[in-house]
Amino acid sequence: MEDNNQSGDTLQEIKDIRRIMERSSRFISLSGLSGISAGACALIGAFIGRYILKNYYGTYNSHGFFSGDDFSRLKIKLTGLALVVFAAAFISSFYFTWQKAKKQGLPVWDYTSKRLFWNMLIPLLAGAGFILAMLQYDEWRFVAPACLIFYGLALVNASKYTLTDIRYLGYCEIALGLINMLFIGYGLYFWATGFGVLHIFYGAIMWFKYEKK
DSSP: OHHHHHHHHHHHHHHHHHHHHHHHHOOOOHHHHHHHHHHHHHHHHHHHHHHHHHHHHTTOOOTTTOOOOHHHHHHHHHHHHHHHHHOOOOEEEEEHHHHHHHHHHOSSHHHHHHHHHHHHHHHHHHHHHHHHHHHOOOOOOOHHHHHHHHHHHHHHHHHGGTTHHHHHHHHHHHHHHHHTTOGGGGHHHHHIIIIIIIIHHHHHHIEEEEEEE
């Protein structure tokens, strides 16, 4: 009987040590609700973007060729929309992550979260520069695939500092971006699938796996 109690205590101690080591090396406060909220923002943004593109095609050029000042205004509208969607997704994701960290009694901004932030930021900045260069030369066809691929690379790169599940989301984003390169005219739909549907699906899995009581 005493041996069983000692074994139980030892097992609990091992679990506690593992939990402490995990908290010190990985940012584990990412909330599934963060993914769901980011996905919802992306789907709303995709719906608005489709309306903007549909209006452009119908009003300015029924043949579907982008050119001149009209296209410049279109790029400004879509870029502005992308920034608004990113801001909304970031704020909502941060809020739910902060709420989860608060419940766990963990800081949101510590050494681990800083490493996560920088490892995710570098591929995102490289992707942003690449996409802006394409837009400068009116090479808009590969913008959506590039968004998905660089975002997926950022997730994979940052996954070693957070929950490993995020790596699989990154793989899916990269694969979706590569497939999108074969179907150029459907970029908005692939973008909505990657940033919207996959995020919601991933967030739901994370919530059921780690947060549902």
